[in-house]
Amino acid sequence: MDLSEINPVLLVASLMVAATPLLLAAIGELVVEKAGVLNLGVEGMMIVGAISGFAISVETGSPWLGFIAAAIGGAVLSLLFVLLTQFALANQVASGLALTLFGLGFSALMGQSYVGVKPPSMGEIHIPIISDIPVIGPVLFQHDPILYLGIALTAAVWAVLKYTRVGLILRAVGENHDAAHALGYKVIKIRIMAILFGGACAGLGGAYISLIRVPQWTEGMTAGVGWIALALVVFASWKPWRALLGAYLFGGITVLQLNLQAAGVAIPVEYLAMSPYIITILVLVILSADKSSAPASLGRIFHASH
Amino acid sequence: MTTPLLSLQGLTKAYPGVVANDQVSFDIGEGEVHALLGENGAGKSTLVKMIYGLVKPDSGTMLLRGQTYAPPEPRSARADGIAMVFQHFSLFDALNVAENIALGMENPPAMGDLASRIREVSETYGLPLDPYRTVGDLSAGERQRVEIIRCLLQDPKLLIMDEPTSVLTPQEVEILFETLNKLRSEGTSILYISHKLEEIRTLCDHATILRLGKNVGECVPSETSARDMAEMMVGSTLQTPERSGREFGEVALDVTGLSVPSPSEFGTALRNVHMTVRKGEVLGIGGVAGNGQDELLGVLSGEILTTADAIKFNGQSIGKLGPTARRKLGVLTAPEERLGHAAAPDMTLTENAFLTGSVREGLESNGFLKWSETKVFAEKIIKAFDVRTPGPENAARSLSGGNLQKFVIGREVLQNPDVLVVNQPTWGVDAAAAASIRQAILDLAANGTAVICISQDLDELMEISDSFAALNEGRLSAPRLTTGLTVDEIGLMMGGAHGMEVAHV
Known part of the structure; x- marks a missing residue:
């Protein structure tokens, strides 16, 4: 065993990469749940985003177009959820599960001819001077643009929810949809927008895995990140910055345990492999001990009965 | 006469199976407090929702200061x-x-800016409010202030108030009326919906009475007796429940030093509650909603467990017993929420009769249901309490509120309880049905049952209870005999004005 093989700079830099898909999916779902909708289809929307982004960027040669396609792909799949839950008033849990199963199968079908293909690289942002600072430079300022987009999105969602009227109305709809309706707000419309946003974010998260983190296409490659994102939203008490913290913690321990495995630490691999899940959940459970709770209308079906 | 502020002409709105409003017409003048009276289900709510x-009305028009007014949405x-x-x-x-x-x-x-305007308006109208407090932590009276201030900040010409005093103490009602009178003097018109007739007599300039969706009459409340208005609402003469002189037996239920936290986040914890109820006595528990009523019912029914000795039934400690064990002993409860708590909405009346009646009526043997006996029991309730339904095979949800209320109260009464706890027994029930429910409670007490009646309707409590206590922030005042109790004393027992003050200026 040789712990000196682990390079702390590389470790921190790669934990940010490992955390980004999770962060993107969790931020999207956080907005959806704040609007009072429980979409369990995150995993399905991620994998569809992963293949849409992969296919488009291979065909066009542009990773940017790939990410845009991934966002659209995720949002289009979430439209199915909109149709089921907001118009047909179907049960949200069942619809979300159906969405995940459908997404997994559909992406496998779409991706048959892309197995083994290498996608175009996005490249890293290089800012003169700042990126060259020792340690801090490689850790913070030598990443791809989507990683920064994830952080910017977290900040934006936090600010919008806290300081803007749109955010207030969204929270009101999630808190008490009957009262919001009585005040004349369009509950269904607001929820549809939130669901589409969540779908687009999940799609981006999926494409981040297939285009940057791994970069290749294999069936079922999101490997449960969507489910972790769902758990993360709950344990982060529906707070954006806590979701970021949780995502980075999860990403960090994932990367660390991989490094430990490579370094040959005398802990069985299975324990190392489960550590990110356990530690992330433990930390967030302790953090969520305060009295902040779920949006009161979460998962309830709204039907204007006037 | 000048143009009225709002003129309704022939408004009609039908829902499948029921005409909620049928050709309703009346005018609301400028600076007038106009009362809209009617039983539950008379169409008051539908009418104000149209305004x-x-x-959207099916037919008819509204004129606002002479202009056609047809709002597509609340905005x-x-x-x-x-x-x-x-x-x-x-x-x-x-x-x-x-x-x-x-x-x-x-x-x-x-x-x-909004926060400072809220402070300003709330002080002008004597409704103090801290703009940064979480609404879930506020009392019912304070929550109403939030709604009123929300309206006042927009300088309304017409303020619609839907049963505003049902959640207030007498002192708070007085202060609300000061605020409304001040608004009237500033030229705001108020459409005031209520079925509390004395309030309407003191406050309102004009009243319109609805019955079954139709405008059945108008009157000037200060010149009409409450009884006449009530009979216009109901369309028949009212029967007042009778009480015979009663002798109380020994103590049936004894609650000492009961403190429990609330199971829900925005609920109220009970703090050191003491009370005793004797056989044949009706103890009325008043108080503004949200002051621990639901928690008290939960503790007495066995849904919330507490220390064994906190609740004694005929000397036996029952604080740790669950609802079924208590039912077996003879402590029965009927909660406030009809759909979802007292009855399972999508199950039939027979099934609902089984749910609380199985223990005492012997409707179960070795885990199997006795359907025929259960059906007989359900039919017995329907007959004895005049529940209007085609039969016991109908779902609880299909009954109107008043009929379902008769069913859930009747279900407990017919099980011959030794102690009966009811919460809001006549909430949302029309006057005739309310009178029959009250009569049933009085008859039960006359036969030696100890009854605890939790209610927000003070008139009801004064009518049926022998002694009265009030819940305020989870504390129960010492019970007092009902005879000779004044409204002021009751108000103070309920916690006075909760820091409200009379409007300045």
């Missing part, structure tokens, strides 16, 4: 100066006061 733009009604305080509060528990108020405004100022 507020939540529901445009608010823009035209119509504001509404809802019966069931349209507030968001997890948001703070200022956020709640901003949601009800078209163009709210920045949060800081």
Whole structure:
């Protein structure tokens, strides 16, 4: 065993990469749940985003177009959820599960001819001077643009929810949809927008895995990140910055345990492999001990009965 | 006469199977407090929803100061100066006061400015409020202030109030009336919906009475007796429940030093509650909603467990027994919420009869249901309490509120309880049905049952209870004999004015 093989700079830099898909999916779902909708289809929307982004960027040669396609792909799949839950008033849990199963199968079908293909690289942002600072430079300022987009999105969602009227109305709809309706707000419309946003974010998260983190296409490659994102939203008490913290913690321990495995630490691999899940959940459970709770209308079906 | 502020002409709205409003016409003058009277289900709510733009009329027109007025949505009604305080509060528990108020405004100022305007308006009208408190932590009276201030900030021409006093103590009602009188003197018209007749007699200039969706008469409340108005509402003469002189037996239920935390986040914990109820006695428990009523019922029914000795039934400690064990002993309860707590909405009346009656009526053997006996029991309830339904095979949800209430109360009464606890037994029930429920409770007490009646309707409590106590923030006042109790004393027992003061200026 040789712990000196682990390079702390590389470790921190790669934990940010490992955390980004999770962060993107969790931020999207956080907005959806704040609007009072429980979409369990995150995993399905991620994998569809992963293949849409992969296919488009291979065909066009542009990773940017790939990410845009991934966002659209995720949002289009979430439209199915909109149709089921907001118009047909179907049960949200069942619809979300159906969405995940459908997404997994559909992406496998779409991706048959892309197995083994290498996608175009996005490249890293290089800012003169700042990126060259020792340690801090490689850790913070030598990443791809989507990683920064994830952080910017977290900040934006936090600010919008806290300081803007749109955010207030969204929270009101999630808190008490009957009262919001009585005040004349369009509950269904607001929820549809939130669901589409969540779908687009999940799609981006999926494409981040297939285009940057791994970069290749294999069936079922999101490997449960969507489910972790769902758990993360709950344990982060529906707070954006806590979701970021949780995502980075999860990403960090994932990367660390991989490094430990490579370094040959005398802990069985299975324990190392489960550590990110356990530690992330433990930390967030302790953090969520305060009295902040779920949006009161979460998962309830709204039907204007006037 | 000058043009009225709002003139309704032949408004009709039908829902499948029921005409909620049938050719309703009346005028509301400028600066007038206009009462809208009627039983539950008379169509009052539908009518104001049409004025507020939540529901579109099938036919008929409205004129606002002579102009055609047909709001497509509440937003445009608010823009035209119509504001509404809802019966069931349209507030968001997890948001703070200022956020709640901003949601009800078209163009709210920045949060800081809004907070100072809230303070300003709330002090002018004697309704103190901290804009940064979370609404879920407020009392019912304070929540109503939030709604009223939300309306006042928009300078309404017409303020609609849907049963505003049902959640207030007498002192709070007085202060609310001061505020409304001040608004009237400033030229605001008020449409005041209530079925509390004495209030309408003191406050309102004019009253319109609805029955089964039709305008059945108008009157000047101060010149009409409450009884006449009630009979116009009901359409027949009223029967007052009779009470015979009663002798109380020994103590049936003894609650000492009962303290329990609330199971829900925004609930009220019970603090050191003491009370005793004797056989044949009706103890009325008043208080504003949300002061521990639900928790008290939960503790007495066995849904919330406590220390064994805190509750004694005929000397036996039952604090740790669950609902079924208590039912077996003879302690029965009927909760407030009809659909979802007292009855399972989608199950039939037979099934609902089984759910609480199985233990005492022997409707179960070795885990198997005795369907025929259960059906007989359900039919017995329907017959004895005049529940209007085609038969016991109908779902609880299909009954009207009053009929279902008769069913759930009757179900407990017919099980010959030794102690019966009821919460809001006549909530949302029309006057005739309410009278028969009250009579049933009195008859039960006359046969030696100890009854605890939790209610927010003070008139009801004065009518049926022998002694009276009030819940305030989870504490129960010492019970007092009902005879000779004045409204002022009751109000003080309920916690006085909760820090409200009379409007300045």
